[in-house]
């Protein structure tokens with residue numbers, strides 16, 4: 001079961017005409033948002049997108065755009081307060097950001 | 101292999117000892133100059149020492165977290181040869197430790213990038229670990245001379261900062277994105293460098309959330325302790341003027357109320373996350389907060405002497421403030437979760453923050469006012 005966050009907020013956009021069907025985006029997405037349908041990539045679970053930006057960065061054909069960032073309330077508070085350092089930590093063998 | 105000067109020719113007990121000490125622990129490295137240069141390859145073991153375990157524990161509880169790093173450069177694990185795979189890691193020591201432990205019994209080169217001591221995901225998100233750093237590190241360690249192949253295994257989440265096609269263009273190395281979890285690496289390598297769907301996607305299981313709880317409590321204390329001090333300060337004043345007895349009683353009642361809200365927001369909400377109603381973290385966090393508030397004000401007299409005979413003012417104050425505090429603390433978990441997006445958190449904060457502020461301030465006012473206007477002295 002995929003835990004989904006807020007509805008319809010992601011800035012992810014797929015520009016089908018530019019997609020060459022190389023599959024790279026479907027391989028780098030950590031949330032299974034993109035899938036190949038025939039020769040084109042498709043957004044199949046929009047609300048699962050965490051705006052990490054991996055797909056857009058690794059699409060050599062600029063077919064994907066997303067305003068990438070980290071969904072962390074504390075980082076937003078910190079940046080509003082002008083603080084620079086947030087901390088990160090790893091959860092056993094997987095990375096996560098924790099704010100401190 | 102003439103390049104790796106620091107590798108002993110034959111493993112000996114003495115060499116095994118030095119293997120364990122080459123990984124720098126808790127040294128604050130200057131931003132440059134400390135990286136391992138070309139031909140300087142360090143050998144590391146897949147064993148975790150007591151020091152590694154203590155270090156990992158400390159880092160989770162936020163003790164000296166900023167200085168937990170490894171020197172960037174090339175490391176040899178289990179006597180690799182010219183055909184052994186090259187695994188890319190961040191120079192956050194816990195990432196590095198988890199990687200070398202996962203590879204126990206295997207042979208690999210580990211290319212440690214300078215991610216400023218933070219893990220792959222954070223560093224890639226912040227832009228400190230990207231295409232440029234990878235290309236630079238390939239050159240500065242002389243990697244093309246060390247291995248015959250031209251393949252790099254980068255953790256899946258590194259894709260947030262590393263563009264595989266750009267790396268190829270600038271270094272000739274082909275980036276293969278490996279599994280999200282280092283524990284899947286052996287299976288990935290056996291699979292012929294293929295990550296299946298489960299390896300590629302982030303999970304957020306109960307156990308994963310449980311590990312994160314200590315890191316929720318520490319920042320939550322930062323909010324709860326000042327609030328408690330404030331309440332204790334106000335607790336002594338009332339219709340009666342000032343009384344130390346009132347201060348102690350009201351302070352104790354406030355401490356119990358806040359401790360429960362902290363537990364609700366920083367422990368219960370993360371653990372019950374998938375089952376709590378709503379999609380936003382603040383909506384989810386509101387629920388255990390409300391449950392605690394009701395538990396605290398209604399049957400409380402039965403088991404907590406401090407809360408016996410709460411005035412209607414205090415009752416209203418807690419019912420208003422405790423869910424708000426729990427909801428606020430729950431939002432802290434957005435950062436450690438693997439399900440939130442920046443757009444989503446911004447939206448959530450826009451509507452939830454004002455409501456939480458009203459709840460907290462309203463509660464404080466009612467609580468203080470109650471001591472001047474309300475029932476008990």
Ligand code: SF4
Nearest residue numbers: 019020022023025059
């Ligand atoms: S990476 Fe770009 S071109 Fe390749 S499938 Fe995805 S959208 Fe299409």
Ligand code: SF4
Nearest residue numbers: 029049050052053055
């Ligand atoms: S931004 Fe990240 S989560 Fe969203 S579709 Fe792209 S790779 Fe997947």
